[in-house]
Amino acid sequence: MFSELNSRARGLLVALAMLLLVLPFIASNYVLSVAVLILYFAYTGQAWNVMMGFCGQLSLGHALYVGLGGYTAAALFVHFGIGPWAGVLASVIVCMTAGALVGFLAFRFSIGGVYFALLTIAFAEFTRIGFDHWQWLGASGGFFLPVSQREVSDLVNLRGSPTMFYYIILALASAALLFSTWLLRTRVGYYWLAIRENPEAAEALGINLFRYKMLAVLISAGMTSIAGVFFAFYYNNLFPEQVFNMGRSIEIILGPIIGGVGTLFGPIVGAALLTLLADGITELLGAFGIELSGIKQVFYGVCLLLVTMFLPNGVWPALSKRLGVISNRNDEE
């Protein structure tokens, strides 16, 4: 990717990277928490994009993997004292297994399109109901990680300051971008695009649809589970009603949709736009003493409407042209 970016683009990217690296030293805690949120959605958007943007498989239930990932690592930590780094491995395995189940059902029995999306919702919902009744994990009352004030950041147990969490999610979001970029340049990436564009033609060219769609789901689920672990250790609490909520799944996909499905920078741009604007609006109204519940949702709806009407390919393709950035093949669409 970087070789195909022009010097201007590379300059912008380096400037952005520098800014992000020094942000904790120049920004307030509030700004930092907003940045964490943006990077979190940039990461989950990137993960979702692997499945939908690259391979064309629409998941509306990605909260499933956030929730399962979060609960797995949290449970290991709370009940067995197993730290989050080992826990993340377990989370990835659990979520890939769940993804394999969804994928197997869908792809073996040719459940496609809308029905596939419904299946992903169903899995997330059933899991939510299950966790609502699972006493060992706090059921609907929520599951909590012990919070203790510490002087120094404890990276091993992921207990520490907002700055530590900021750097972790920054590293995750950057890694996800690089990973996606790399994926698209491999044979697998090309095959995903082929499946997205025309499955029948892809199959005629020797591509095993089941195998490569499955791979997309597994990778996407595995990536998303790591976000779940982050979520659990950052917020220190998990409620089935919240983490598995369909609204959460929608939040994950709004970034890439608004930024540009299938593009590498779309999920990042979308996450930044949505989070900043939604926060801005809430703040602005708050300043006037207005507090409207659900204003964020309405705002999301309006954004979605505007983008689908005026920028059907998302903000990034248009923005990259405006910025004079030569983007790579997949960002051109």
Add this chain to the structure above:
Amino acid sequence: MGRPLLEVRGISKRFRGLRAVTDVSLSVEAGHIVALIGPNGAGKTTTFNMIAGVYRPDEGEILLDGQPLQGRRPDEICMAGVGRTFQLVKPFAGLSVLDNVVIGALRRHADVATARKKSLAILERLGIGEKSEQQASSLTLPDRKRLEVARALATEPRILLLDEVMAGLRPTETDRMVAIFKDINRETGLTILLIEHVMRAVMALSREIHVLHHGELIASGAPDEVVRHPAVLDCYLGEEAV
């Protein structure tokens, strides 16, 4: 000659009562170019789709080099060495022309750089090399047909199934395409089974012609014999001039 490369034995296909293909048998020797002709709706594409694994034949067998193909998936059949184009073209519309072909080439060359090199050469050969960076959706129909051929060639098939790739070409373009297939056939020994309405191309290319009508094979043989066959003249009467 020994065993034919492709052997189709008595295949049939019905679509909810409609007999699209009935008891069709034909074989293609390695290195030959063979044509399958017949009026619209005769069952030509359905025959291709059975060979390529899109449909499983209700009856009959399909053998590639003696190995049964029926019941296997399209991707497996491609891997076994059958390349095919679609009559209704199916480009990867959002990707560049080159990437379309690269995806085919990756089947044999896992390395993307190698696949790109091979693909560029194929595009050059088909005369759309200078369009390689264009998005496939921007191509004209004749170029999309060429892209279909390029993609199928990129999988390095042993036998290539061409479904009306000359349709919509001007006579000079048809001649160029015919020359390309002749060259490839001579240089690499690629076996070709083609469905074609353009008789100019059929006569120039094929060593053998099979004629389908209402799903049944009504004539098979050398080109000059087949076109004089009374049953063929009958079924083509009013369809188009042979």
